Amino acid sequence: MIEIRNLKKVLNGKKVLDGIDLDVREGETLVIMGPSGTGKSVLIKHIVGLFDPDAGDILVDGLSVIRAGGREIGLIRSKISYVFQxxxxxxxxxxxxxxxxxxxxxxxxxxxxxxxxxxxxxxxxxxxxxxxxxxxxxxxxxxxxxxxxxxxxxxxxxKYVLYDEPTTGLDPVNAAVVNDLIARLKEEIGLTSVVVTHDVESAFFLGDRIALLAEGKIQALGTPEDMKNSENPAVQRFLSGRSNLTMVA
Ligand SMILES: Nc1ncnc2c1ncn2[C@@H]1O[C@H](COP(=O)(O)OP(=O)(O)OP(=O)(O)O)[C@@H](O)[C@H]1O
Ligand SMILES: [Mg+2]
Incomplete structure (x- = not known):
């Protein structure tokens, strides 16, 4: 399990992460979605120690990424792979x-x-x-x-795979191939995954749970069904942005 606790990070004077609490449960696919530039990549880079937070902690199977010494950080990294954007x-x-x-x-x-x-x-x-x-x-x-x-x-x-925008920039056929692949790897190998995306269709297809990140905070967290039925204005804004895009397309 990965536990993110009260994570804070300011970059160039902007509160990119403003107290993030989020768990990744064993065996699940957790999708992090949110608008471009909102801190999704910065958040998952913290999990592998590519950023040091200003405050908060991240535990990977109980070991703190932030407080880990050389040997522990090696152990943590050996459990996680990262597919870059x-x-x-x-x-x-x-x-x-x-x-x-x-x-x-x-x-x-x-x-x-x-x-x-x-x-x-x-x-x-x-x-x-x-x-x-x-x-x-x-x-x-x-x-x-x-x-x-x-x-x-x-x-x-x-054990863990972090995918940063795995389908961005792909045509719809290749995007579907990659989405099917991520879903199949979960079934066949039992991977625990975090998928970062701003593609709502991928999020609903892949996610056991979906977290919406905006303005430095997790605005909503739930199953795809919860998100579809959510009356949270941040969720509705994000999802309605998608319907506008669909109409333009
Ligand atoms: N290495 C860095 N140094 C300074 N600022 C950074 C750095 N990396 C990201 N940022 C800033 O942090 C904010 C969040 O960036 P991030 O890349 O996490 O966004 P994102 O949600 O992944 O966006 P996208 O969907 O476009 O990939 C942005 O304002 C960005 O300019
Ligand atoms: Mg990104």
Missing amino acids: NSALFDSLTVAQNIRLGLDAELCDREPEECTRRVRESLTHVNLGPEVLGLLPAELSGGMQKRVAIARSIVGRR
Whole structure:
């Protein structure tokens, strides 16, 4: 379980996170949605220690990310993988080399064949074939790059996966492929996931629970059904923004 307690962060004089309390329960997919620039990426970067909060704490299976020493932070990081908003593959490395980065280097030195097997297995999970192993990221479509980034995040069989905008920038077909993939990984591997998105359809499809982040606070938290029926003005504003977009589209 991940427990976020009273997390606060000011960036450039702006209260980006203004007392966030949020739990990620074992086995669930928790979606964090909210308008662009509202602090969704900043929030999940705190979970892996990429930002230091001004106040508050984050516990991963009872260990504080904020107070962790070197060994503990290593242990915490070994439980979490992070799919960056822009896929963040290394341009000069092949697909196979990129995915291998998700594995323990010591394991690959000791048992190179096991590593190769795991790389191929994770590629199968994301519906890609071995023919892409030797390609460079630039030779893949955006949707394929996203899937390779997800393969890298699952290859080490970590317990938690944090996805930052996994479907943003993808066409509807590839977005559906990635959404199905995230849902399937949860069923097949039993991952606990946090999905950050401003795409309401993805949020409702993927989320066991959905949190709405706006103006530095969690404005609402509940099942997709709770959110659809919510009379909370912040939720209604966010969801009605979506219906306007749908009408324009
Ligand atoms: N490294 C940083 N240094 C200073 N300010 C930052 C930094 N990263 C983010 N911010 C600021 O924090 C705020 C929240 O940014 P964040 O990237 O978390 O938004 P977001 O909700 O993920 O938006 P989007 O949906 O567009 O990805 C913004 O005002 C941004 O300018
Ligand atoms: Mg973001």
